[in-house]
Amino acid sequence: MRPQYRLLICSVATAALSGTFIQPVSAAPWVKGFVVGAYEYAFRYGGRPDFTRGSEIEPGVDCPHGSTVFFSNDAQTKIAVARQKWRSQQEVDWITKPPGLDQIRLQALARRRIWNRAIAYRAYKRGIETYVNPWAADDPGQPQVTGRIGDGFNLDGNIGANDFVSPDGEKGIDNALYRAWGCDAPWRGNGNATLDMRANDKMQEGLYTMVIRVSGNQDPMNDGDATVEIGYSPDKIVKDARGGIAADYSYRILTSTQYTKLKAKIKNGVVETEQVEHLHTPRIAWFYDQTGDANFSKGKIRLNMAANGLSATGLIGGYRNWRDLYAENTFAQDGGQQGIREHEDHVSLYYALRRNADGMYNQKTGKFDGISTVYRIKASSAYVVDPDKAMDVPKLAQEEDRKGAFEAIRANTILGIETRVPQPVPPGTSEAGVPTMEEYVVDLPSKDFFLKILDRPHYPGEDENGNPPWTEAFRRSMPQKPPLQKPKQEADAGCAAASATP
Numbered sequence: 316m317r318p319q320y321r322l323l324i325c326s327v328a329t330a331a332l333s334g335t336f337i338q339p340v341s342a343a344p345w346v347k348g349f350v351v352g353a354y355e356y357a358f359r360y361g362g363r364p365d366f367t368r369g370s371e372i373e374p375g376v377d378c379p380h381g382s383t384v385f386f387s388n389d390a391q392t393k394i395a396v397a398r399q400k401w402r403s404q405q406e407v408d409w410i411t412k413p414p415g416l417d418q419i420r421l422q423a424l425a426r427r428r429i430w431n432r433a434i435a436y437r438a439y440k441r442g443i444e445t446y447v448n449p450w451a452a453d454d455p456g457q458p459q460v461t462g463r464i465g466d467g468f469n470l471d472g473n474i475g476a477n478d479f480v481s482p483d484g485e486k487g488i489d490n491a492l493y494r495a496w497g498c499d500a501p502w503r504g505n506g507n508a509t510l511d512m513r514a515n516d517k518m519q520e521g522l523y524t525m526v527i528r529v530s531g532n533q534d535p536m537n538d539g540d541a542t543v544e545i546g547y548s549p550d551k552i553v554k555d556a557r558g559g560i561a562a563d564y565s566y567r568i569l570t571s572t573q574y575t576k577l578k579a580k581i582k583n584g585v586v587e588t589e590q591v592e593h594l595h596t597p598r599i600a601w602f603y604d605q606t607g608d609a610n611f612s613k614g615k616i617r618l619n620m621a622a623n624g625l626s627a628t629g630l631i632g633g634y635r636n637w638r639d640l641y642a643e644n645t646f647a648q649d650g651g652q653q654g655i656r657e658h659e660d661h662v663s664l665y666y667a668l669r670r671n672a673d674g675m676y677n678q679k680t681g682k683f684d685g686i687s688t689v690y691r692i693k694a695s696s697a698y699v700v701d702p703d704k705a706m707d708v709p710k711l712a713q714e715e716d717r718k719g720a721f722e723a724i725r726a727n728t729i730l731g732i733e734t735r736v737p738q739p740v741p742p743g744t745s746e747a748g749v750p751t752m753e754e755y756v757v758d759l760p761s762k763d764f765f766l767k768i769l770d771r772p773h774y775p776g777e778d779e780n781g782n783p784p785w786t787e788a789f790r791r792s793m794p795q796k797p798p799l800q801k802p803k804q805e806a807d808a809g810c811a812a813a814s815a816t817p
Contacts, residue, residue, distance in 0.1 A: 345535045347620065348699030349627050350552060351525040352560035354518060354599060355511040357466040357490065357630055357689035358497045360504060377462035378498035385455065385660040392430050395660070398453055399437055406768055415760030428752035429765055431651035435748065436770040437662070443737045444772065446650030446746060447728050449641070449665035451737060457663035459671075460497035465490045467689035468632045470590070470613050470674065489674075489687035490632070492640065495667035501657035509657060510601070517601040519560070521551040525597045525692075526566045527618065527627070528699040529579070529586060536622070538581040543588050543616060544699075545631075546574030547597050547708050560695040562625055567702040573597045573608050577616065586618040586629070594633050598643065599690070603714040604721035605643050611635055612675050612685055627694045634674030634685030638732060641665055642725040649746040720744040740772040743785055747772050750782045 361375030374381045386392050393411040396402060410433045416422050435444055438451035445452050465479025467490035474487035481488050496502055501510040518524070526548045531541035548566040555561040568574070575595045577588040594614025600606040611633025618629035645661040647653060654660055668686055675685030710718075723741035731738040740746045749771055756762040776784040 344530070344532050346528065346530045346699075347535060347624060348529075348566070348697045349527045349618075349694035350548070350560060350564070350566050350697040350699075351527065351692050351694045352519060352552065353515050353691070353693035354525060354597075355508075355514065355691055356492065356496070356502060356599070357632075357691040358493050358502055358508075359462070359464060359466060361462055375462075377460045377464075378458060378503070379461060380458050380498070382498055382500040382503045383458060383659050383663075384500070385658050385663070386430065386434065386655045387658040391658075392434070392655075395437065395455065396433055398455075401441060409761065409764060410769075413756075413759065413761055413765070418760060419756075419758045421755055425755045425759055427652075427655055428748070428755045429769070430655055431649070432748055432752050432765070432769045432771065434654060435649070435651040435746070438737070442770055444740050444746070444770075446645050446661055447724060447740055448731045448737050449662045449728075450732055450735060452662045454666040455660050455663040457495070457660075457667040458498040459667060460494045465493050466630060466691065467493075467687070468615055468617070468630070470615075470632065470634065470687055490689045491671040491673045491686045492635075492668075492688040495671040495686065496664060499659050499664065501659060513601045514599050519552050519554065522600060522603065523597050523606050524548040524550055524552055524566060526568050526697060526699045527694060528568060529581075529618070529620070531581065534581075535624075536581060536584045536620070541579040541581050541586065543577045543579045543586060543618070544568060544570075544574070545577075545594075545596050545616065546570065547572070548699075549702075549706070549709055562696045563698065565698040565700055568699050569702065569706060569708060571705065571707045573708060575614075579616075581620075584620045584622060586616070586620065588616040590615040594631070596631060600643070600647075602647050602717075603711055604718045605647050609635065609690075611688070625696045627692075627696075629692050629694075630689055631692060632687070632689040635688040636675065636684055637668040637672050637686040638684075638729050639725075640686065640688070641668055642721075642728055646721055646724050646728075646744070646746065649744070649748060651748065652745075716743060742774050742783065747774075747783070750780070750786050753780070753782075 359377055361377030384391055386395065389411045393407060396410050397407050410429060413426060413429055416426060419425060435446060436442070437445045438448060443451050463480055464482060465488050466481065467479065467488045469485065469487035470489040478486065479488035479490055480486050502508050504511070524547065526546065528544040529541060531538035533539065546568045548568055550566045553561040553564045573595055575591065577591055579586050579588040590613055592612065594611040596609050596611070598605070598607055598609030611631070614631070614633030616629060616631050618627050620627045641661070641664065644664065645653070650661045672683035672686045674683055674687055677684050720741060720743040724744050724746055727738040727741055753766070756765060773781065774783040
């Protein structure tokens, strides 16, 4: 459509120069398509624009105390472990600094796995897994956004005391997820937030594709009766020679799931859709098991189309079930691993979600099930077409077991939250952390101490070493690494220390 549009402008200009009057052309159907190349939470960044992660904490007007530092070092980890009154002082000390760690080859990985196992069991008593049952642990305290400026929509039609003000001055902006999680380290940055980059990289590498199609019968930049379609495409994103998103490639749009069609109005290239009861789109993910439908309640879209039609930016907003957001972030791998690597505590994120929930009121419980959430998108022009035959979102057969494990742990987590009855870690999930710690501490002098005092789930069919049946392939794939050779007296000293009783 763009060549025709440019040709029309050229013809009108030529006629004007020749002095010939031409009647305005009648409105004609038009279509513009876009493929999304960046898809992330609409969190603002109040730090220095030149910040490049030179330090762990970067204060700003939105987060004056900086980002989260949970599990960033042994001191922070000790604070978390020491909160369990049922742990002995020796447990706290040895978990924080495992004895004999300097004698083994994989020191960093062994320490991380010990910490992972320890922080996965921080409930009010032993044996309750933390991330499946975050309500059973104390709130570590999540630093929250204190700024007043936020991106999004006035979803409820009200102007509340805690609502944000948009950059262009609109009051009543609902984006409670930003307030809850905006100071969380891996989501915070000036284009370099680690989880934003990870999710966008995976999307661009083919994990999933999201497309948008805008159509109407008037001027593409000003149309009072337009239509917006958003949904999943089975076609992988095409990149250009510079690594950017290539323009004007064709993508199919599936209208089965992860799809919504909305009425819209366009003014000066800004597309504003109606607010619908359910807005279905693909959801942010960096692993296959996370992929699926991001169901926004009371959802809407705003899209700013460039005048040349080559790109668009915009926002997608609505209320999302905060339990789903918790599960999608926590169980991408497992809570402990992500917490240590990203310096975030999903227990604190759970409590932040719960206290900031502001939508989807539940008459039965008297509480909100949803939290106002806004996603930011950047898109490149594309030809968005219907498939030859109706089809569903394709599945990856080799990943379906992992997908099933994710859904099982999500279900257990929601059940525990609703009933306050501790739920187990489902079989086949990485949350079990078995036998990863066992493999990495195999040559640690104090390993018997940690194997004894650190909790873990158990399952039917375990072998003599406590490994579940599904871990056999993993254990065979682990390289055999002999321990470093140490002087005999040093090794004996380490073994003596390991034999101490807790």
